[in-house]
Amino acid sequence: MTTDRTTPLPDIDALSRNATLLIEEFTRTAGAYMKPISQADPLDPELAKPPEEVNDVVKTLGTVVERWMVDPQKSLEAQKKLSDAFITLWGSTWHRLQGEEASPVALPEAKDNRFKHAEWSTNPIFDFIKQSYLITSRWAEELVDEADGIDEHTRHKAQFYLRQIVGALSPSNFVMTNPELIRHTLQENGANLVRGMKMLAEDIEAGKGQLRVRQTDPSGFEVGVNVAVSPGEVVFRNDLMELIQYSPTTETVLKRPFLIVPPWINKFYILDLNPSKSLIGWMVSQGLTVFCISWVNPDERHADKDFESYMREGIEAAIDAIGVATGESEVAAAGYCVGGTLLAVTLAMQAATGNKRINSATFLTTQVDFTHAGDLKVFADEEQIRSIEARMKKRGYLEGSGMATAFNMLRPNDLIWSYVVNNYVKGQTPSAFDLLYWNADATRMPAANHSFYLRNCYLDNTLAQGRMILGNVRLDLKKVKVPIFNLATREDHIAPAISVFEGSSKFGGKVDYVLAGSGHIAGVVNPPSKPKYGFWTGGAAKGRLEDWISAATEHKGSWWPYWFEWLEKQAPARVPARIPGEGGLPSLGPAPGTYVRMKA
The missing domain is CATH 3.40.50.1820 (Alpha/Beta hydrolase fold, catalytic domain)
Incomplete structure (x- = not known):
């Protein structure tokens, strides 16, 4: 990447010091993640099992792949469609690299704030990365939408899971593929990554080994003091x-x-x-x-x-x-x-x-x-409800973080990945926002109540x-x-x-x-x-x-x-x-x- 007058060259000494600090914070983060595992019984068979949610994702998306593989001709047509789109994109990018105008092959939706930074469009390389992502993700979404022979609940789950994966793999989430984050990191000589890793460790510790992404500064509010104050x-x-x-x-x-x-x-x-x-x-x-x-x-x-x-x-x-x-x-x-x-x-x-x-x-x-x-409704089929009930049986309740995560997953780009980038890559503490403070103030759910609700409302209506x-x-x-x-x-x-x-x-x-x-x-x-x-x-x-x-x-x-x-x-x-x-x-x-x- 070339720099311009608005992006000063990094301070090599500061960059080196921050690289060392980053390694130290990474060690702390790894320790926070491993602590619950190290304290668990090493013979516990549950430790060797992947989470039930992962199994369901693999099973659901695997069903979609299977349906495409049974029809080689249709599968070949789908692959050709993706190849044609990339050939067009390569041609468009080549013209842009020669200083010529070229129409985009794929544009983000108007409400998609991930690619608002100007260089996603003005820089041909990052424009190529952006459009490659959009072409591939939309192609994958079409595969789910057009798969034959799957029931609507499985299709709904596949659409939902794919949306989570697509959101996680967006180039806007990573330093080396996001022009804004590259400039931000160079300007701060990597100090942003050190702060971000420190916050990541704190949030994993707060989640007792699971990442609990902070969406606001909790120190700015207190129940009965500046929220919930009606007499x-x-x-x-x-x-x-x-x-x-x-x-x-x-x-x-x-x-x-x-x-x-x-x-x-x-x-x-x-x-x-x-x-x-x-x-x-x-x-x-x-x-x-x-x-x-x-x-x-x-x-x-x-x-x-x-x-x-x-x-x-x-x-x-x-x-x-x-x-x-x-x-x-x-x-x-x-x-x-x-x-x-x-x-x-x-x-x-x-x-x-x-x-x-x-x-x-x-x-x-x-x-x-x-x-x-x-x-x-993605979380409410018989198999998943039985899994939730088994987890609740161990403690008598469902942890509040479980529902909070589910709600965040309904809008992953806005409620998960924007905060991941802001907190852990830019190293910026979220601002104090009462609505998000309330949202993070989670509550548990009793096992009997939640089981009845899931079965009688979402599952059986x-x-x-x-x-x-x-x-x-x-x-x-x-x-x-x-x-x-x-x-x-x-x-x-x-x-x-x-x-x-x-x-x-x-x-x-x-x-x-x-x-x-x-x-x-x-x-x-x-x-x-x-x-x-x-x-x-x-x-x-x-x-x-x-x-x-x-x-x-x-x-x-x-x-x-x-x-x-x-x-x-x-x-x-x-x-x-x-x-x-x-x-x-x-x-x-x-x-x-x-x-x-x-x-x-």
Whole structure:
């Protein structure tokens, strides 16, 4: 590579010193990786086995290869297609090396930030590397898409696994094939690699032998200090949850109290990140008496806590406590993600038993029909679920890092490899970002609960089919008649908009489907004071999602005021504001409580 006036020649002495330091840090990194192995029983047969995930990748992609090999003519045509593309690229690159103009053979997608640096296009060598990667990766993707004779689940898994491999092998991830990283390393005389290796060792140590890629600076946040700071009191506690009642900021409040059911796969304070974008704080400011469940971070003691336990000791216990605190027997409720799935199950149970205490339901990016559940279905076939269950049986729970990794794998270039490059190659500490701090604050999942969820939702889809059995009761969502506000987001990788749309038809009452911009988090946490995205309304979710969107009305700004208007119309009566701890339940301590502080 040639240098120019903007890239000074490296300091050879500094480069040599940093090379020595790099070797020292590499030794530390290797030690951090090997430590758990060295402490394990050397006769343990598990040490000799590759991870189950690796076996499944090899098996799945091997199936695709086999299907191509049974048809030599088709295989030959595929190889010729790749060869033709490279011949064209060689010709294009030759013209560019002669100083002539040449049209690119392959261009990155508009949203692909890996190749934004100018030299990926202006330098013929790096342009060749970039286009070679794009041609090869797209060719491999076509092989998976066009393979004959494989079932759709296997094809889906192959597409997902190939995306992980393609993301890992991108030339943008490596110093010697990335022009930006070469310049960066020369400018710093290799000091960036030393810092990066040091951070790599720290992150492997933090992951106890497994790499836990840091996405933010955790020292910039503390729960209850600058995240999860809405004032309130814990008014109830049991083995599974603490119930927080938030302090009012208005003289009067809606008579019907409001219960938030967050997901247990994350901590509740995604809805209370800071005062400027706290959905909980905003709800309080509108005159709602807000209660929020804060789930325990489970350990081996909670191994047998199943889905019914979370319903009985979670939602139903919360409604009982709200009744004691406020004197009200009915509540409105909102469920976020899997918390919404649990809320739907509870509604179906109440409809089946006649114990109807939830009179209005809001679902935030929630699935009840898992037919179109997206890439997470990759992890939910019988073989993989048995593997997960075997791992959970040893400890009684699934480590929080497992789910965090799965979510990151849905967008590997943005959520994994961009941080790998920034942290371990550029040697730059990630900036402090509250959303990513919350994302890294992982929670475990009890074995019984997670097994039920995977099997009944992702694998067998029993809730949508009216076949889910809980407490010897068959649950039928068609019996749920309460008004429902069903929010989806357009770019959701966890609860796809189509999945939420089609799930709307499973209920027996009126469902208002609303589509917000952005994804699973940003589409929900979109405050009116600083709205980044708009939303679409169009009434009931009927027909095809594409047709619903075409006919829908687009609104600028946050969906929050629109939703509150919908909620207030159902029960507009108001009463004097309720002070936490002054009702039938005394305070057990200030919000955000103790359970949220438990680390995985």
